[in-house]
Amino acid sequence: MIENNSVKTDVLIVGGGVAGLAFSIHLADLVARHNESATRKLPINILLVEKGASLGSHSLSGAVVNPSTLKALLPGVEIKDLPFETPVTRDEFYRLTSKTAIKMPFAPPFMSNKGNFVTSAGKIARYLGEIAEKKGVQVYPGFSAEELLYENGRVVGAKMVDTGVSKEGKPMDNYQAGTKVLARLVILAEGSRGSLAKKFIQKHKLQGLNPQVYSTGVKELWEVPEGAFEPGRVIHTLGYPFSFNHFGGGFIYGMTKRTVALGIAAALDYKDPTFDPHAALQLYKKHPRIAKILEKGRILKYGAKTIPEGGLYSLPKLFHDSVMIVGDSAGFLSMPGLKGIHLAIESGMLSAKAAFEAFLKNDFSSEQLKRYEDLFRESPGYKDLYRVRNxxxxxxxxxxxxxxxxxxxxxxxxxxxxxxxxxxxxxxAACYTPLSDVKRPFNKKYEKDLSYDKKLTYDKVTDVFYSGSKHDEEQPCHCHVHDLNLCRDVCIPKYGAPCQYFCPADVYEVVTDPKTGKKDIHLHPANCVHCKTCDIKDPFGNVEWAVPYGGDGPEYDNL
Known part of the structure; x- marks a missing residue:
């Protein structure tokens, strides 16, 4: 038995996004209703850990939200009291060239936002966190879970990151071993490309029929003069700065009278090793239609995250002995509308119902937790994903x-x-073309256009400042490059070091030895905004993203 430096609970939720919080709220409600009349009470303790410094600090989304599942989660709350900024009032779609914007006469199928609301994922997370705590859920932000704990081949909890460790991995005077949280049931709700979920899926061969594929979303929040862009106005764009060979698009959302959210989502199955999502956003802002909106405005926040886009056939098996996977960690996102928040909430609620039934039977086996998948297959979310499965x-x-x-x-x-x-x-990661075979590399095509005036456009390091990201720089690097020789001898000559381009935070820098002329990779992990693009898009799987100390990373507020 594990005893030292440990705490015990009934349920451990890893991740304080909307999926994990929805799970905690719905399970607490089910238990409370049961205990009101049942002879045999269920005294279930629910504990949630979140790696961000506070709930919502690592949450980033568009976000235009379908309110249906949030209303189902909180049936007694009126729509006006839910954590939304404004209802969608105008829903527009444009096809962009570098200079023009052609308005589409109607919304593409499955992309209408009628009845939806503009908000931010962080605002929803903070709101749900307050409700969860009132219902008795123990919420602990600032704790990073680095590994699952096993006993006799079965998950029994998770261990938090050790702190007070030097860059070389040696304990320092302030060393503290990470707490072990032991639980009868573990919910993996880490968000896109969750570290524990990734390893757990690989270890137990839970992969879906297709591999998961992703986009990287890069977003800024701006303050603009009143009247520049009205609240509730929603614009989506196709085309510039993306080529016909690259799936991607842009968005602009009116949040309040003086704030707009804008960004791009760039599919990561692109072939050009020099494509740069951050640069694509800067080019997007220079488009005449976009630049006019931002004129006389100022940037407030910056961030980036990956988006699981594979759909139904990329979902892993959602359960195993003592474990269920929810939200973005599982890949619950509906294309082409890029809607995931309502599905994250629904997955949290469905898994909570399955968990409640497991506690009633005191059975957390894979056979019992299959109830989660059965409930999902009967749900509106399944129908939503099935109709766009390909x-x-x-x-x-x-x-x-x-x-x-x-x-x-x-x-x-x-x-x-x-x-x-x-x-x-x-x-x-398997989609790259060698750099020598790319006819018009992105970095050369737009080289003259990529100047940064720090009024409309910003370099990566400046944008990282607006993300609020910070890390203890004495800790071991959490962006693990397993073999630097592979970078030097193969990746740089063949692909030109795509990490220097795909990272939206300038974590990876190519440096040249002035004496030998040889190129090498230098890392700046303190810049990291936790998007995990490197873990996905490195052509050799040579980069592995791991959680840093709890509380480190971006501070997204209302991104």
Whole structure:
């Protein structure tokens, strides 16, 4: 038995985003209702750990939210009291060239935002956190869970990160071993590319029918003059600065009378090793239509995160002995509307119901927790994902062919023209073309356009300042490069070190030895905004992102 430096609870939730918080609230409600009349009470303790300094500090989304599941989670709360900024009042779609913007006459299928609300994921997380604590959930921000604990082959909890460790990995005078939290049930709610979920899925071979694929979303929050962009106005764009071979788009949301959120989402199955999501956002802001909105404004916040886009066929098995996976960690996101918050909440509620039934039976086996998957297959969320099950795979070879596939999927109920009914998709890291074979690399194509005036456009380091990101710089590097020789001898010559481009925070820098002319990789982990693009897009799987000390990282507020 594990005894030293440990605490015990019934349920451990790893991650304080909307999925984990929805789970905690719904389970607390189910237990409370049961205990009101039942002879045998269920005294269940629920404990949640969040690696951010506070709830919401690592939450980033668009966000235009379908309110249906939030209303189901909180049935006694009126819509006006939910954590929304404003209802969507105008819903517009544009096709951009570098200079023009052509308005589409109607919303593309599955992308209408009628009845939705503009807000931020962080605002929802803070709101749900207050409710969870009132219901008795123990919420601990500032704690990073670095590994799952096993006993006799079964998960029995998770261990927090050791602190007071030097860069070389040696204990210092202030060393403190990470607390072990022992639990009968563990909920993995870490968000996109969750570290524990990734390893757990690999260890137990829980992968979906397709690999998960991602976009990197890069976002800024701006203050603009009143009247520049009205609250509730929602714009989505296709085209510039993306090529026809690259799936991606942009957005602008009116948050309040004087704040707008804008950003781009860039699919990570691109082939050009020099594509740079941060640079793409700066180019996007220079478009005449966008620049006019931001004129006389100022940047407030910056952030980035990855978005799991694979859809239904990329979902892993959602359960195993003593463990369930929820929200972005599992890949609950509906394309093409990039809607994930309502599905995260629904997955939290469905897993909470399965957990409640498991506690009633005192059975946390895989056979019992399969109830979670059964409930999901009967849910509106499953229907939502099923009808667009092949959407993202259809765009794997560019926008033109993707539009054709999407059209066939619409008329065939999502099947498309694939004989099996399931389109294949490849891992993002496998999609690169050698740099020498790229005819017009992104960094050369837009070299003259990528100047940073620090009024409209910003370099990566300046934007990192606006993310609020900070780390204890004495700790071991949490961006692990396993083999620097592979970087020097293979990756740099073949691909030109794509890490220097795909990282939106300038963590990876290529340096040249003035004597030998040899190139090497130098890391700046303190810049990291925890998007985890490096863990996904490195062509050799040579980079592994791990959690740093609890409380480190960005401070996103209302991103």
């Amino acid at each position: 959407f993202r795979a259809g765009f794997a070879n560019g926008m033109i062919l993707g539009a054709f596939h999407f059209g066939t999927q619409i008329v065939t109920g999502g099947r498309g023209i694939t004989p099996s009914g399931k389109m294949k998709i490849h891992e993002d």
